[in-house]
Amino acid sequence: MQIYLVGGAVRDQLLGRPIKDKDFVVVGATVADMLDAGFQQVGADFPVFLHPATHEEYALARTERKQGLGYQGFSVHASPDVTLREDLQRRDLTVNAMAIEVSSLTDDTPVNGEVIDYYGGLNDIESKTLRHVSEAFSEDPLRVLRTARFYGRYYDLGFTIADETLTLMRQLVRSGELAHLSSERIWQESSRATMQLSPQVYWQQLFEIDALTEYFAPLHDAWNKTHIRETVQTALYFAGQMQLNLSQRWALLMSSLNADLFNITEKASNHHQLTAAKHISQIGNTAKVPKIQTQFANLFVQQAEQLSAIDALSAAEKIDLIQTCGAHKEPEKISQLLVCSQVLQLASTHRQMMLALGSFHAISMDHIESGLQGPKIGAALRQARIQHLEIQHT
Known part of the structure; x- marks a missing residue:
């Protein structure tokens, strides 16, 4: 049995952001193993368990297969033979698909602190890019909203959404899948x-x-x-x-x-x-x-x-x-x-002044009559900028 800290906690640790919640993946375990360890299962058909003391979530490694519409239209397969790589592959974004191995079910101290990164999350953290893990991204319409939310969350750090991920988001919107959320x-x-x-x-x-x-x-x-x-x-x-x-x-x-x-x-x-x-x-x-x-x-x-x-x-x-x-x-x-x-x-008021600033910068010496000298240059620039701003308001 191996236990890994995964997802947002790893991402925010790398970004130097506060960690709000810790989620763990358990590889090589069964439902019975988790129950015997005192964990409480969340839902009858979903392999997620709450730690008896911390109430943090521990999920059995699992894969998913799209079978219906919407974000609930998936069949879940969880068994001891599902690998960490397979589990992480089903996640939405590369920055959310990294893991750090911890000591045990009762001790979340990192084994060595190494970040396990199969899908390029570390590179995308470095380049400040939100990128989908695989084409399976387009199977879940909720990921359109989640990606937009992560974009807003890390916007102040300079993150952007990868062009190919935006393409998948637009395809999901056009497919009508959002109606099934x-x-x-x-x-x-x-x-x-x-x-x-x-x-x-x-x-x-x-x-x-x-x-x-x-x-x-x-x-x-x-x-x-x-x-x-x-x-x-x-x-x-x-x-x-x-x-x-x-x-x-x-x-x-x-x-x-x-x-x-x-x-x-x-x-x-x-x-x-x-x-x-x-x-x-x-x-x-x-x-x-x-x-x-x-x-x-x-x-x-x-x-x-x-x-x-x-x-x-x-x-x-x-x-x-x-x-x-x-x-x-x-x-x-x-x-x-x-x-x-x-x-x-x-x-x-701010928008009006930003328009005025835009008009100021939009007009240069190239936009006024050549050959002007002295104060006439400033007067011509001012008048051209005024006219440019007036056009913006029409």
Whole structure:
């Protein structure tokens, strides 16, 4: 029997990140061996066990075969003859498919600390690349969301998704397999990603590969407008930096569904006749978003204009806003809503200034009349930059 620390704990140890959970693979053991050692089996048909003292997960080495639709459509084969290499091959990304041998079931001290790496995880850690282990990646649609989540998690370290892995993700989306994911797993992955330091990365990546159309269709439609998408992405970035809670982050994401908040006044198409509130509720029902997040998002989107103009409200309007928001019962709610409002306004202002900065750098001496001298050069550059920025706003 050999026991190995695997997956995220190995990856985060190599990256110098805190290790939250430890998972182990046991090679050469049977269910009876684990039960005799005092481990508790999780599920009748799945070879995963909880350590009697630490409650950490120990799984028998196993292989999987795709037999049905979705991430549950697999048959699992676990036996003492399954090797570590075979077990690691079924994992999603190379950075998650490394192992370190430990002493025993009761002692997780590394035998020698050597990282066992059959599939190039160490190289991909070095090159900061998220890459699939094998073509079996495309058998599990949940891996589209997981890869996007890992991308967001390690975005600040400079990680990118390998082109060939992005190709498989797009193929999975086009296959319709995402429709067979449970709403609970959709929310589990999405909420975890939304609470990361760079939550905008997950949602942007899913948008780019058309993965929002199944469970978040109204959001995908709204983000087709560059103005809305870029502003909300910036708001989510600020939300991550400011450590806002999940309800606040979800409200900022759902603000995408009210074009009025972004000074967009064109008529909506027939496809967009539902109100923002109905869209938020639709997403909430489809993706099993908890009611507390849906209700807060609806409240923010409905009251966003009032919140942004708080200084201009009359005494009566302020009292009514307190009543509407339920802040007389939960005083912290109005504070959370006001922070969301300020973040959204800051994101809008930031985007405008980034456009101005882009126009400034887009215009050089090559874009003005040759032969100008002295102050006329500066004046011509300034005017050309102004014209360039005005075009960006049209």
